[in-house]
Amino acid sequence: MPSLPKTAEEALKFLKDNKIKWVDLQFTDLPGRLHHITVPASEFTEDSFKTGFGKLDGSSIKGFTMIYESDMVLMPIPQTMAVIPWNEGIARVITQVFWGGGKGRFERDPRHIAEEAEKKQSEEGYISYFGPELEFFIFDKVDLDVATPQSGTGYKIHAREAPWARNGGFLIRYKEGYYPAPPVDQLMDIRVEAINILTDYFGFNIEATHHEVATAGQGEIDFRFSTLADTADKVQTLKYVVKNVAAKHGMIATFMPKPMFGDNGTGMHTHFSLWTKDGKNLMYDPNDEYAELSQIGRYIVGGILEHGRALSAIVSPTTNSYRRLIPGYEAPVYLVWSKSNRSAAIRIPSYYRGMEKAKRLEYRPPDPSCNPYLAFAAILMAALDGIKKKIEPGDPVDENVYHMSEERKKQLKIKELPRSLDEALDELESDNEFLKPVFNSSILNTYIDLKRDEAKTMQQYPHPMELYYYLDA
The missing domain is CATH 3.30.590.10 (Glutamine synthetase/guanido kinase, catalytic domain)
Known part of the structure; x- marks a missing residue:
């Protein structure tokens, strides 16, 4: 059983120790359905846990944004990193959703509401x-x-x-x-x-x-x-x-x-x-x-x-x-x-x-x-x-x-x-x-x-x- 990480540093070691090639960035839309974007594990660095991944078109997600404000960033939560056992060499991590352009946390990210509570x-x-x-x-x-x-x-x-x-x-x-x-x-x-x-x-x-x-x-x-x-x-x-x-x-x-x-x-x-x-x-x-x-x-x-x-x-x-x-x-x-x-x-x-x-x-x-x-x-x-x-x-x-x-x-x-x-x-x-x-x-x-x-x-x-x-x- 892989030991689950608690910090960004441990998450990076986790990816290396488990020979992870790809990471699923997972997030939840407003109605509650899970979505994902898969990125190379090589893109994960200490900085990526601070700056996130600018990969999300928010206008395509139900309840998120309009087409003219669609660039969004996914910020990985280290302690949610885990191996996906039915996909060899792939891990998943749950993410927080941020506005693109450094405008801060996306207010309609459902996990944001849980954190605010x-x-x-x-x-x-x-x-x-x-x-x-x-x-x-x-x-x-x-x-x-x-x-x-x-x-x-x-x-x-x-x-x-x-x-x-x-x-x-x-x-x-x-x-x-x-x-x-x-x-x-x-x-x-x-x-x-x-x-x-x-x-x-x-x-x-x-x-x-x-x-x-x-x-x-x-x-x-x-x-x-x-x-x-x-x-x-x-x-x-x-x-x-x-x-x-x-x-x-x-x-x-x-x-x-x-x-x-x-x-x-x-x-x-x-x-x-x-x-x-x-x-x-x-x-x-x-x-x-x-x-x-x-x-x-x-x-x-x-x-x-x-x-x-x-x-x-x-x-x-x-x-x-x-x-x-x-x-x-x-x-x-x-x-x-x-x-x-x-x-x-x-x-x-x-x-x-x-x-x-x-x-x-x-x-x-x-x-x-x-x-x-x-x-x-x-x-x-x-x-x-x-x-x-x-x-x-x-x-x-x-x-x-x-x-x-x-x-x-x-x-x-x-x-x-x-x-x-x-x-x-x-x-x-x-x-x-x-x-x-x-x-x-x-x-x-x-x-x-x-x-x-x-x-x-x-x-x-x-x-x-x-x-x-x-x-x-």
């Missing part, structure tokens, strides 16, 4: 930790027909475990995918190959991997929590590795929230805790009988719930996200909190008592189609706003909200998450002051415009099921 919390004496649980599907292939949308669109999923596969072997019934042992779980080898690569080459501390609840190859990988920007880097790296390992086997991995009807979608439940710089967990109170949650912890919960509808536009950022956020599929719909209720938007895990280091909240609405740099920064800012304004979350709800009457929900003043991307964007437009200490107006406006356009485009296409229901109208 870390700077903000540091000024207030805090440090936050994030631990996302990434779910995904691994399909054998997907037949996608969108070449001529005027005459119709459609898709077909091929998945060896699925009830419709007819492969003559084992299958996984709908909603019965939790933890079946091989050979019923037919994708364990791919998941294990991915976590071995993440551990051996990218420095991950993997906590678990398993088959998820849905049929058709749904899996999950959990890694140990870390600081905000580092965790976002790890999310992008995990998606990159899982997709490439699946592709090596002739399969396709997708982090799309809801690729199929009738079974659970794909979430990214995100664990969050806030600490002092000297190592005190601000969310822990051993004298709290309900969940050992401190008063500051309650304010944090209150802030995230208060801004939960606006957060949806960032943590559940696609039109497809709202096909996941429906009752009956273990996805949250209601802005309530609880100790163990998985129908709640926020859960306070309570596996153990008396463990300060374990006290945290689990925010369940996010899905892995989000931009993790923006999502984690937004969650942090909602939490800090809750502390600043002392926002109470109300009483916990330990009932199954899905089974509540409308009268009972009104009695408890339970708010719902938005039901569409457009509705979420409306909320973000009206509730974004809590983000402004970190999210500049340029990135907020550009993000909303991009997502409005995405939603508008999707609304123009007839859905295949509309023909089923309305062809005889």
Whole structure:
């Protein structure tokens, strides 16, 4: 296993020791997709870590720049340098995006927002930790027909475990995918190959991997929590590795929230805790009988719930996200909190008592189609706003909200998450002051415009099921 570098000097030695010929400069666009430019390793010097690589045409990247201001610089982050094991002689490094011409940091670089959020919390004496649980599907292939949308669109999923596969072997019934042992779980080898690569080459501390609840190859990988920007880097790296390992086997991995009807979608439940710089967990109170949650912890919960509808536009950022956020599929719909209720938007895990280091909240609405740099920064800012304004979350709800009457929900003043991307964007437009200490107006406006356009485009296409229901109208 290559020892990962921490400094520019160590990164240069890393390239030499591992006989690296080419380096992938990786960065993330505004919607959250990973991009890369490959350069010769010989171009890396001590100076290149200070001046960066003037290789990027920002006008070609979604959410970046216009054609008349397109020259941009990629600044490598030494501690993200790692060997790409499926490409001999190639390494990758995550980069920061700068304006060309010495004009400073590019304000719409998503990683810049994550770094600004870390700077903000540091000024207030805090440090936050994030631990996302990434779910995904691994399909054998997907037949996608969108070449001529005027005459119709459609898709077909091929998945060896699925009830419709007819492969003559084992299958996984709908909603019965939790933890079946091989050979019923037919994708364990791919998941294990991915976590071995993440551990051996990218420095991950993997906590678990398993088959998820849905049929058709749904899996999950959990890694140990870390600081905000580092965790976002790890999310992008995990998606990159899982997709490439699946592709090596002739399969396709997708982090799309809801690729199929009738079974659970794909979430990214995100664990969050806030600490002092000297190592005190601000969310822990051993004298709290309900969940050992401190008063500051309650304010944090209150802030995230208060801004939960606006957060949806960032943590559940696609039109497809709202096909996941429906009752009956273990996805949250209601802005309530609880100790163990998985129908709640926020859960306070309570596996153990008396463990300060374990006290945290689990925010369940996010899905892995989000931009993790923006999502984690937004969650942090909602939490800090809750502390600043002392926002109470109300009483916990330990009932199954899905089974509540409308009268009972009104009695408890339970708010719902938005039901569409457009509705979420409306909320973000009206509730974004809590983000402004970190999210500049340029990135907020550009993000909303991009997502409005995405939603508008999707609304123009007839859905295949509309023909089923309305062809005889």
